Amino acid sequence: MSVGPVHLLAGRYQIQGALGRGGMGTVWHAWDTELDRAVAIKELRLSDDIPEEERRNWYARMEREARAAARLKHPGIVTIYDRVVEEDGRPWIVMELIRGSSLDDLLRRHGRLPAERVAAIGLQMLDALIAAHATGIVHRDVKPANVLLEGDRVVLTDFGISTLEGDAPLTRSGALLGTPSFMSPEQVHGGPATAQSDLWSLGATLYTAVEGHPPFSGATPGSVFVAIATEQPDPTHHAGPLVAVLDGLLRKDPTIRLTAQATRDKLTHLAAAQGTNQPSIGCSSETDTGPPPSGVPLRRGPRTLRTLPAVGLVVALAGISAALAIWLQSPPSPVQNRFPRLAWLSDSEAGWGSGLALSPDGTTLAVGTRTGVEFWDVATRRKLGDTVEISGAHRVDELVYSPDGKKLAVLNYGLGGRQLHLWDAVSRKxxxxxxxxxxxxxxxxxxxxxxxxxxxxTERSWTELWAVASRRPVGIPVKTEPLAVSVTFLDPGGKLFVSDGPEVWDTTTGRKHRRQLPITPCSSGGSPAALAPDGQTVVMTSFQERRLCFYSTKTYTQIGLTREVLEEAKMGPVAFSRDGAILASGGKTVRLWNTRTFEQIGPDLTPVETESVSRDGDRVAITPDGNVLISLTSAGVEFWDISSAG
Incomplete structure (x- = not known):
């Protein structure tokens, strides 16, 4: 359907004239005859030779834009008024008319902007993104062309390739959507776009505004991708106080990228330096008093001509054409980035130890430091109070919650050797x-x-069983040969346990049990790792720490064996999910395993890179709902989304 200047869309919207055109569509100025107000309408125009499947994808993408933006009510986001579908099936989006130009246009006309002015623009952009992220929407194409300036108001537009929680992908595997210079490293590598990806694009946009060019450049999209993935941004020369924000947002690893709140705090401080006497960042708005005559292009008075650009570009059109799929020569494996990192708790001021324990209800995380224990709220990932110090402690090596959640065993190393304390888990003392x-x-x-x-x-050369209530030894001490370095109980009352070997011992007699586990790759030095929640399977790490062995506690036979990992990627302690279907293994590399097939689930989970050397035996834990994996590394505590592993 062709659109003329007098066309009435849906019997309601009078099309008056084009505000701008892009490779895939047009934005029209129109008058809403029912509500007597000016609006902007986006039309998607596709070539007749586009395949039907791709055409449906484009229609679905525009429908997604309407649904995404319609969910958002924020002054920094263009308001969606209506969605119209004409006889030919093409969707049209009716939206708020913004009287201003894009940031991209402003930079083309006037060049780079002062750092304080960019901070003010960035602060409003960030608030709009925070509002979108709070509703589960990721923009995916944040760039200067999608930032509109109207007076002192900054508006984020074009959610055409945004993602909503629960939406199915609209592109083929390996395809990337977005504008090359403003795509995050994880998007370039083929990973999913997240809120942190939008923050990277925000950083690239602010860099462009203050320096006058993007942080990464190249002659072709491919060369830009290579630069984003492998190089550092071009040095800044005009960013001034904005440098810290840009450096924090443009970190390649999203888990150590500046958070939204930290970015907001820094931008608020910088924007405050702008004061109230700075010129407006856009053009002043005006109110329409009625529709222009039919068939006559939109006219403005002399005041408007002096303050508005020649072409209003009410809605940035570059995002329409930029949403074309960009293919990489070597698409990443479909398992890459399957389990995104949710958060990273950086190194404690007190320094991390080796202890990590998750409370049975999954609400509290205990982490050992060099001087004591820190407690963190798992849901908010905020520290609960101050570090609980242990007098004379040099390092907390191990933390274990009792299954009922009432006690916390704390093993620390100090001047007098190692000490074992029992803490009240509720009072955390x-x-x-x-x-x-x-x-x-x-x-x-x-x-x-x-x-x-x-x-x-080791001083007594035996393993003892202590009653928690009376704090006294019970049963007969077991003299294991060699000395057990790890113990896993096999029965509810704690009478039978399996130690290194693997060997089964009876604390009531102090002798080996009559039934023993078989000789396997995990014999002679293998460390007992964990008992499955149903008590029917015990898993142990091999002597070389390169594979896991699964044993039946009913038949005392080996029932499974994982593949052997590389020598430099040895496995440490393990943890079962609450339903027993998934096993996480720690160490220098974190992995997930299917306990039925004994195959690895997804890719290795690589810890945050730091200058320090990762320890062998890093701890892991899985939340009761099975959705989050927590691991302790030399860099800090990491949270992984493993909800797709089930």
Missing amino acids: PDGPALMSGGEILGLAFSPDSRAISVTN
Whole structure:
């Protein structure tokens, strides 16, 4: 359908004239005859030779834009009024008319902007993005052409390639949508766009505004992609106080990228320096008093001609053509980025130790430091109070919650050797003096009924069982040969446990149990790792720490064996999901395993890169709902979204 200057869309919107055109569509100025107001209408125009499937994808993408923007009510986001579908099936979007130009136009006319002015623009852009992210919408194409300036108001537009939670992908596997110079490294690598990706694009936009050119450039889209993935941004020369914000937002690893709140704090401080006497960042708005005559292009008075650009570009059109799929020569493996990193708690001021424990209800995370224990709220990832200090401690090596969640075992190393404390988990404070001290204390584990705790002490060369309530030894000490360095209970009462070997011991007799686990790759030095929630499977790490062995506690036979990992990627402690279907293994590389097929699920999860050397045996935990994996590395505590692993 051709659109003339007098066309009446949906019997209501009088099309008056084009405001701008792009390769895939046109934005029209129109008059809403029912509500007597000026509006902007976006029309999608596709070539007749486009395949029907691709045509449907474009229609679906425009429908998505309407739904995405319609969910958002924020002064920094263009308001969607209506969606119209004509007889030929093409969607039209009726939206708020913005009396101003884009940031891209402003930069083309006047060049780079002062840092304080850019900070003010960035602050309003960020607020709009925060509002979108709060409703589950990721923009995916933040750039100067999609930033509109109307007086002192900054408006984010063109959600045409945005993603909404629950929406199916609209492109083929391996395709990238967005504008090359403003795409985040994770998007360039083929990963999903997230809120952190929008923050990277915000950083690239602000860099462009203050420096007059994008942070990465190249002769072709491919060369731009290579630069984004492998190079650092061009040095800034005019950013001034904005440098810290740009450096923080343009970090390639999204987990260490500046957060939205931290960015907002910095931009608020910088924007305050602008004061109230700075010129407006856009053009002043005006109110329409009625529709122009039919068939006559929109006219403005002399005042408008002096303040508005020649072509209003009410809605940035570059996003329409820029939404074309851009293919990389070597699409990434479909398993890459399957489990996105949700958060990263950087190194504590007190310095991390080796201990990590998740409360049974999944609400609280205990993390060992060099001087004590920190507690974190899992949902908000905020620290709960101050670090609880341990007198004389040099490092907290291990933390274990009792299954009932009432006690926390804290094993730390100090001047007098290792000490084992039992803490009240509710008050998060020590509960009496040290249970044991001196020598090497190892093999720490609560019995499934929470009534007993096993402790192995090299000074005494045996493993003991202690009653939690009375804080006294119970049963007969077990002298394991060789000395057990880790213990896993096999029965609810804590009478049977499996130690290194693997060997099964009975604390009531102090001798080996009559039934023993078979000789396997995990024998002779393998460390007992964990008991499945149903008590029917115990998993152990091989002597070389390069594979996992699964045993049946009913038949005392090996039932599974994982593949062997590389020598430099040894496996450490493991943790089951609440339903027992997934097993996480720690170490220098974090992995997920299917406990039924014994195959790895998805790719390796690589910890945050730091200058420090990662320890062997890094701890892991899985939240009760099975959706989040938590790992402790030398860099800090990482949260991974593993909801798609089930």
